[in-house]
Amino acid sequence: MTYRKILTDGLWQQNTGLVVLLGLCPLLAVSGTVVNAIGLGLATTLTLVCSNLAVSLARRALRPEIRIPAYVIIIATVVTVIQLLMQAWFHDLYRVLGIFIPLIVTNCAIIGRAEAFASRNAPLPSAIDGLATGLGFLLTLVALGALREVVGRGTLLSQAQLMFGDWGRSLEITLIPDHPGFLLAILPPGAFIGLGLLIAGRNWVEARRNRVRGAATAHRAPA
């Protein structure tokens, strides 16, 4: 398995949010704004890299019958460490994402990658796989967050100061001035509809690419 394949799998072919459809609970709950999406996406990515790395390092010692409890301990430890670090150094963001950070433990994508990849691969590919999967999740979160924030509030990157400190205030972009606010996009139904649209969009792009590829090989004899 090449690194290139690992990366394209995580980012596109096996994207957690759009294809495998794991970890939908945090994805739907925290995608109200781009800044929340980036915050949770980065925390999840960091968790994935650390947990994949730890699982891969310990993979020979972990016999099949104890692997699941061991993964749970590893993931819970990583998440709690990240939570404490955020609480100490990114306190304002922590106050926004607060209850969703412990919930990263329950993001089945993480235990899924530990089981499907890290438990049978060397540490470096496992870490890369964690990074790729996490970035794929992050991008999905940001896409959904941007969609909901623009439609719902007419802004992008509002409240960026929570993550980047005071200079973050200047990052806010108002795309639609005097937007009256479109509640449906901000409330939970908007998350479901938006995710549905994103999945449909990805499938459409994928189908087109396959058709183009199919057309390119059409002159050969049918298999």
Place this chain on the structure above:
Amino acid sequence: MKLMLRSAAALGLVAIIGTSLLTGVHFVTAGRIVEQEKRVILQQLGQLVPDRYDNQLLDDRFTFTNERYFPNGQPVTAWRARQGAQPAALILKFNATRGYNGDITLLAGINASGSLRGVRVISHKETPGLGDAIELEKSDWILGFTGRSLKNPSSEKWAVRREGGEFDQFTGATITPKAVIDAVRMALEYFETNREFLFNAPADDGGNLKS
């Protein structure tokens, strides 16, 4: 049998490594986290604190409950600001329980004379775009409380305009401002009848800011 023991040992080792890692990180971050929480509380209290006081405001606080004025068994926190031995002002943290969606947590700064230094919303789950105009970031409605007291306006005028009161309502959301207005009025009434208790009750143990 031997295999079982080895598995148990491996699992135990994972648990021990995890626990020691957590202990280490907790040790490193604990001080900073307490500091951050203090900073947040100070920030929230900030605008409601009087200009002149000389006690340790953050430590001079206590928590109580009162079902009649602060329903649903909620803990109410009071911070006392004093100048010399004289009470200067009080900041109360309590919930408005009759909002549209769950509790609205409020901070109210009350001068020793009984007038409001101001009110702020700390957290709420009201509808975005409608009820969230109670946030200072969204509108300056909440500033309308500054300087008010039980005599200004008189008790029956503590309501939204639609119901003959002196406070604005929002288009499409009456329940939220009503909940806040009622809760603030109740807090003022409690203050009026329990001034002595509020300023004289002993402070809780300092240090723990997690309330």
